[in-house]
Amino acid sequence: MQFSITVANSSHYQFAEAICTMMAEAAKTRGTGIAQRTPDYIQQKMKEGKAIIAMADNIAVGFCYIESWEGLKYVANSGLIVHPDYRKTGLAKRIKKATFDLSKKKFPNAKLFGITTSMSVMKINSDLGYRPVTFSELTKDENFWKGCMSCTNYDILKRTNKTMCICTGMICDLSNVPEKNIKQNEKKMWEKFTRFITLRKIKIQKKAKQYPKLNKIINNEK
Numbered sequence: 001m002q003f004s005i006t007v008a009n010s011s012h013y014q015f016a017e018a019i020c021t022m023m024a025e026a027a028k029t030r031g032t033g034i035a036q037r038t039p040d041y042i043q044q045k046m047k048e049g050k051a052i053i054a055m056a057d058n059i060a061v062g063f064c065y066i067e068s069w070e071g072l073k074y075v076a077n078s079g080l081i082v083h084p085d086y087r088k089t090g091l092a093k094r095i096k097k098a099t100f101d102l103s104k105k106k107f108p109n110a111k112l113f114g115i116t117t118s119m120s121v122m123k124i125n126s127d128l129g130y131r132p133v134t135f136s137e138l139t140k141d142e143n144f145w146k147g148c149m150s151c152t153n154y155d156i157l158k159r160t161n162k163t164m165c166i167c168t169g170m171i172c173d174l175s176n177v178p179e180k181n182i183k184q185n186e187k188k189m190w191e192k193f194t195r196f197i198t199l200r201k202i203k204i205q206k207k208a209k210q211y212p213k214l215n216k217i218i219n220n221e222k
């Protein structure tokens with residue numbers, strides 16, 4: 001399947017509704033990780049040249065947009081979505097790389113960060129040069145954290161005073177992107193990252209006693 005992956009513009013406004021529907025359906029299935037956006041919001045991102053769209057046969061099959069926080073200090077590549085029929089084909093990786101390159105062009109001195117529960121997103125981010133961090137290294141901008149309010153785990157974030165949640169925080173300094181695109185380096189970073197995740201899991205399990213809901217999530221209880 002041939003995809004066109006480009007910076008979205010006004011010619012893509014007609015796909016904003018379908019993109020929102022894809023996001024809403026993914027949020028329903030996963031329950032975490034995707035801030036709900038309106039078609040107007042998506043169109044605004046297209047207008048500003050801050051979004052990447054993947055098209056296949058005049059159908060929008062993937063999307064991701066850039067948000068900035070605390071002026072130009074922090075940026076996030078948010079709302080990554082791939083149509084369920086086109087997943088596991090490497091499409092998300094290509095969309096994320098295009099959004100990463102666009103962010104570097106528009107915000108060369110910013111810290112690019114993200115929070116996610118998705119292992120595939122963590123793998124993509126790690127390959128791009130993000131490293132895992134605690135939430136204290138992320139933006140303090142309240143408007144960013146408001147995006148978490150539609151997540152089913154928001155109460156955990158609230159109770160921990162934004163110090164931890166189910167998501168993993170990752171960051172990449174765009175002014176100093178580590179040497180990448182070298183397979184060996186990607187592998188090393190991913191191994192380092194999985195070690196971090198294992199240690200984090202142990203830490204969360206210790207804390208889980210204080211937070212019964214966290215305990216249930218860790219143990220996959222309803």
Ligand SMILES: CC(C)(COP(=O)(O)OP(=O)(O)OC[C@H]1O[C@@H](n2cnc3c(N)ncnc32)[C@H](O)[C@@H]1OP(=O)(O)O)[C@@H](O)C(=O)NCCC(=O)NCCS
Pocket residue numbers: 026030033034079080081082083086087088089090091092093094115116117118119120121123124127
């Ligand atoms: C998350 C999502 C965008 C991934 O899309 P995708 O097109 O299937 O992803 P890709 O095919 O590009 O795969 C990404 C990478 O993750 C890896 N991966 C997938 N599952 C993995 C897992 N459980 N552990 C580690 N790596 C994993 C893949 O192997 C691939 O890496 P590689 O190319 O180096 O082998 C897609 O599932 C989606 O739209 N989900 C709903 C919305 C969502 O959850 N968005 C993320 C919000 S943070």
